[in-house]
Amino acid sequence: MTGSRSGDVLEPIEEGTLRPALLAGYRDLSRLRYDFPVVLVEGVADGGFVQSLSSIVDGVLQDVAPRGVEGERLRRVTLRLERELRALVHDGARGMLSDLWEKAMASCAADDDDVEPILAQAGAQLSVDGEVVDCDHDAPSRLVAHAWRATQQQKARRFHDEVDRLVQALSDILRAAFIHSEGGRRPESLRAGVGDAHRDDFDFDAMSRLLGRGVPKDELPAGRRVRIEWALDVLKRQRFFEPAPGPGLGQAEPPYEYRFSSCTEAAAAFAERLPEVVEFVKAISVAELEADGRYVEPRHDPFFEAFGEDALTPRDLALFPDYLVCIDAGHTDAAESGVLMEVLSSDLPVKVLVQTEDVLEESSIGSGHFGFGMRSAQLASTAMGFHDAFVLQTTSSNLYQLRGRLLDGLVYPGPALFSVFAGSAAPANDLPPYLTSAAAMESRAFVAFTYDPAAGPDWASRFSLEDNPQPELDWPIEELEYADEALRRVTEQVAFTIVDFVVCDRRYGRHFARVPRSGWNGNLIPVDEWLAVDPADVGERIPFVNVVDEQDVLHRLIVDAKLMQAARRCRELWHGLQELGGIHNSHADRLLAREKAAWEEERQRELESLRAEATAAAAGDAPAVAVAEPIPGEATQVAAAEGAVVEEDVEVAEAVQAPSDDPWIETTRCSTCNECTAINDRMFAYDENKQAYFKDLDAGTFREIVEAAEACQVAVIHPGKPRNPNEPGLEELIERAKPFQ
């Protein structure tokens, strides 16, 4: 089975019936409260554009349910409705939240008439509405498209503000020119400028004669008029955004579509619209200059005559809508992939969602070669290589959690790639998409990361792995609880590896074999431990994974060498990402080790010198103060190291513990009374024995230290001297600190 040995006792697994032991508790997702379903809230552009059903219900309960027992029934009934609603969505119901709420309410009321008024009361408090989306195949595209729409609406508002301002300014110029023109001084024009009620009170012919007498000729130069009228026309007939709501400028033709299903189409549309974009940018620039009266024909005419595609800057393009392309990774050909790369390497505001359905696909090379996650890894790493593209890779299960990052990518002025694993390739396993995608992330099969070029100039600022579970470890460690043969509860710390993820997949059943309980022995070790062993030292040990069958009975499956090889490679890929993310970075680790060694050496020298002085003091020749002024915290260690000396001469120990200027805590005397941590839990923290120490002296003020010293029941906090000489009220605080020094 492992490539080097075989066994009679091994049993093939029944495909599709086993799942990782850690997923045993997630049989019926509709009964659990988790991030999905989510509601795509309309008309919200910030992080609230998507909200989980649970958070909406919690918000409603917070508003309507009185605290304590009084609100208990309301809470219980509303949570029941939430469960009903969740079950509806789970069964395929879709629609607006308000509609589904009604349906769920009717369903609840069918069992119990009394709950209807209560649920209606809760429903009246629903302050948001929108489409309800479950974690299914369409979830990534719907969520991203919704977020994109929200950002485009914001963009449209800015666009209209800008364009309307310019249109107004240009119109004002033309209007002023008309008023000062001969035509504007005609009696009928003057008559049109006065209200009906007083129109008969004036003699407009006389007025026209008077106004026209001695007025210098002030016509708008023809060239300027043409220019302004052209710019006005271009601005008014734009097709990039929907016209602003309300009485507006009108729009002759329908706006352009910016959502595409392939990069090829998007690129073609961009190329087709480019002349119009150039013309519009030119019109805006002309309008700006004209509005400010800064258009100088000899200087600007040549510039605008030559104005073309080359003159466009990313800042200009940022004014226009972003292109959204939603691609299914399984249906992309080489040409499409090539265009995708071109798009991502450009400065164009194109947001591409690449949805992956299968990360455990077999390599196209065949012969059982695994290509786990290769396609997405290649795509994301290439995109990051362009340096100017925003990259977010995640699974659909985590999209809600990463909604902020999603927005960051959408508002980023350049191209953005959202690579999302949806986990909805149904034939491969029996898990719901949410679990499949969550398991993919947990097992490092599809890792979450962000590369945000706008976050800073270096990788440390731009690249983040922090959205993965326990990113500092090779594999996330979770708690597995089960009842052993004696029906006692056993809790184990179990790693969730890529092998656990593969176990769910029917296509790979041949790589596993079940070991009957009688065959469980010391040679079986968990996959993560096996991977941690040097391949040369593996010896007789065989890797296994914990799985449960449909009756939730725990089994152990051993894993063949081929799959373990793939797991090892997955771990190596993860290590590479960790290095990029600054976790176990080899360069940093080396530097740290070098600095630590130097520091230890220095510290050892200091300790040696303190020991020598303490011994001299103990001999009675030197005054006790000779060893005073230790470094706080080290005093105790010196005392401990020199236990024999200190025990013999208590005075020396007292001298060694003489206070310095820094505040310090006699940690071993702390009685865990929570007084100091209640004052500032960033400054004061508990150690592994739950006794207080200064965690971060910069996280609080001298006032807090003094107050903690006063509150400390056992007076073990010594405030020292203030670190910030500018802190207000220092004189009084120093006085209060004196009894505790």
Place this chain on the structure above:
Amino acid sequence: MTIPATQCLIRLHDDHHTLEDYQGGMPRWCNGCGDNAILTAVQRICRDEDLSPERMVFVSGIGCSSRFPHYMSTYGFHGIHGRAFPIAEGIKMARPDLHVFVNTGDGDCCSIGAAHWIHAVRYNMNLTVLLHDNFVYGLTKKQASPTSPRGLKSNTTPRGADLEALNPLTVTLGVQNASFVAQAVDWIPEVLHDIVAEAYHHKGFSFVRIIQRCPEFLPTMLEPWLQDPSKALLLTHENGLQLSSDVKRIYKNQLEHDPLDIDRAREIASSVDVIPVGILYRNPEIPRYEELRGAGQARPAERIRAGLEAELDRFTVWPDESVEEQAVA
């Protein structure tokens, strides 16, 4: 070598714990309350001894201290007022393999539960008893308890308590079969830890009175003892406590006391001005009730299953029988 599955499980389970592994809910005691120190001491012992949470039970009565089981991630039984001892004894009789701790307060133990307390001492069952003594009923907002000092003004004694306080140490030492009596104070955490650890290791009824502060209702009562380390009398002995240099440096008032000397223990327990801290009496030779009564061995799953089967069989309608019965009918 082949390791049986159960051995595998035991080995798998044989891991080390941290303090957090024993932490249950977030304590709702007041800031500054001595109960926090006791909780920490107990959790440290659990961690240092690497005790399995499922092998431990914390039993309590009613009062601030009796919230203790809620904050331990072990088995627990928050009982009724004064009845922590009988519950704990019942558990110990049924499951002698479990470590049973009792957390009780001065009201719970010395007032309403006093009768149970006295007999629990006499039974000398293997229980670790922590008497959280803060001299007042705190949970019900300051009423005098049996250990409240004379003159203490409280909601039930507005003109001051009339009676001298009951001394839990002398009472326990006066009961037949007392086998372990110690006293600790919450403000010397290291010694508190050592004393509770010794109590845990004692095979029998180990009674530790822990004097603790109540910052809410008696904020200044113990000030003189907190301010003046010489008012604590630390009992040391080669068969008792050994103090660290740090503790020795601060608490210089020390007394060599043999924990087997019950007469001297009673004398020390009666001290008024100083608070004796340490093991007053320890006698591992006193027989335990569960041994005398031959309390069952740990009940294996098979036995439990067999008992359940037997009980359920009494109500089972066997298909064959019912057919026969129907035929007869």
